[in-house]
Amino acid sequence: MTNVEHSSRIYLDHAATTPVASEVFRAMEPYFCTRFGNPSSSHSFGKEAKNAVEQSRGAVAALIGAKPSEIVFTSSATESNNTVLKGVVASLRGRGNHILTTQIEHRSVLDTCAFLERDGVKITCLQVDSHGRVDPADVQRAITPKTILISVMHANNEIGTIQPIAEIGRIGREFGVPVHTDAVQTFGHLPVMVDELEVDYLSASAHKLYGPKGVGMLYVRSGGRIQPLLHGGAQENGLRSATLNVSGIVGFGAAVRLARESMLEEIVLLTRLRLRLIEGLSNAIKKSFLNGHPVHRLPGNVHMSFPNAEGELMLRELDEEGIACSTGSACSASSSGPSHVLTALRVPHSHIAGSLRITPGRMTTEGEIDRLISVLPVIVRKVRALQEFD
Numbered sequence: 001m002t003n004v005e006h007s008s009r010i011y012l013d014h015a016a017t018t019p020v021a022s023e024v025f026r027a028m029e030p031y032f033c034t035r036f037g038n039p040s041s042s043h044s045f046g047k048e049a050k051n052a053v054e055q056s057r058g059a060v061a062a063l064i065g066a067k068p069s070e071i072v073f074t075s076s077a078t079e080s081n082n083t084v085l086k087g088v089v090a091s092l093r094g095r096g097n098h099i100l101t102t103q104i105e106h107r108s109v110l111d112t113c114a115f116l117e118r119d120g121v122k123i124t125c126l127q128v129d130s131h132g133r134v135d136p137a138d139v140q141r142a143i144t145p146k147t148i149l150i151s152v153m154h155a156n157n158e159i160g161t162i163q164p165i166a167e168i169g170r171i172g173r174e175f176g177v178p179v180h181t182d183a184v185q186t187f188g189h190l191p192v193m194v195d196e197l198e199v200d201y202l203s204a205s206a207h208k209l210y211g212p213k214g215v216g217m218l219y220v221r222s223g224g225r226i227q228p229l230l231h232g233g234a235q236e237n238g239l240r241s242a243t244l245n246v247s248g249i250v251g252f253g254a255a256v257r258l259a260r261e262s263m264l265e266e267i268v269l270l271t272r273l274r275l276r277l278i279e280g281l282s283n284a285i286k287k288s289f290l291n292g293h294p295v296h297r298l299p300g301n302v303h304m305s306f307p308n309a310e311g312e313l314m315l316r317e318l319d320e321e322g323i324a325c326s327t328g329s330a331c332s333a334s335s336s337g338p339s340h341v342l343t344a345l346r347v348p349h350s351h352i353a354g355s356l357r358i359t360p361g362r363m364t365t366e367g368e369i370d371r372l373i374s375v376l377p378v379i380v381r382k383v384r385a386l387q388e389f390d
Helices: 022-028 044-064 077-092 107-117 136-142 165-175 246-284 311-320 340-344 349-353 366-388
Strands: 071-074 098-102 122-126 147-151 179-182 201-205 216-220 302-305 355-358
Touching: 022 246, 044 071, 044 246, 071 077, 077 107, 077 147, 077 179, 077 201, 077 216, 098 107, 107 122, 122 136, 136 165, 147 165, 165 179, 246 302, 246 366, 311 355, 311 366, 340 349, 349 355
Parallel strands: 098 122, 098 147, 147 179, 179 201
Antiparallel strands: 071 216, 201 216, 302 355
């Protein structure tokens, strides 16, 4: 446990989650105690809640150029991903049983594909290049008459590489195969328009853009054929049965409105901090390597390897200094195996074991970045020295 004062701590793990913005919290607060109605109820309390939900639905739809009727609120992007994969298989079983995806998808996609494979669905996990990009030509070559879905994330949550989704979307449209993208890392951070990307399904989550945890969304293009994952009610046009998380949805809408206002400014800020980090750490630490694409990557993602310096030991030392970052996906933190993303990039084991993901946010300062640049080289030297004598 760090002894650093709470006010002095530095948070550089925004890819895992973000703090709830004060404006978002204020928007949510009334819907816990005073505007607590069930949006499915027909009285004034219910109508008040339903109106708030629909306002947020409109805000979310506008951000990606969709119709409000195409937005389904869920509990998380994990639920959204499960809904798409399982729902499309259930709906299109008569047409085919083949799904195309990549080796570096989020576990909520890969583990769902593994589940479906046990039920007879054919899964093709396409390889990526050394930067983590999939070749659209490989996607096209892998399509068969039985292919019913292409699922490729917009940007990788570990290494930050952005995929050529628009090209993949056009291929899907040409071959009549629906396309899904997990846009958790880009939604609200980069311009994401469903018609430009030519996707049929898109997943996102509120807590990655300064909204609350426990609420996500799924875009389903009009006419999309998908069976619901949950049954037991007619909520969300029958696509997601359950009483809606009104306060969370209100917070999601508020976070989206903030994102629209600050997106361009945030892109400039995070790109500047990213470049400062990469240059500073590369110059200060011998044998340091950037993972992911040098250009086609998220503005606020720095994923670097420091061979022969155990990642978990570096994290512990950083935490003692009051600095929080990660070795990779928070959802895979309990896994004892090496990162499946870095493994797919064919990164050497010593590099994988010594990797850190550093993700600043909209409130991160250059002073905080410089603090990390000054502290981490000392920690890397210390950890490398310790491991030499193990």
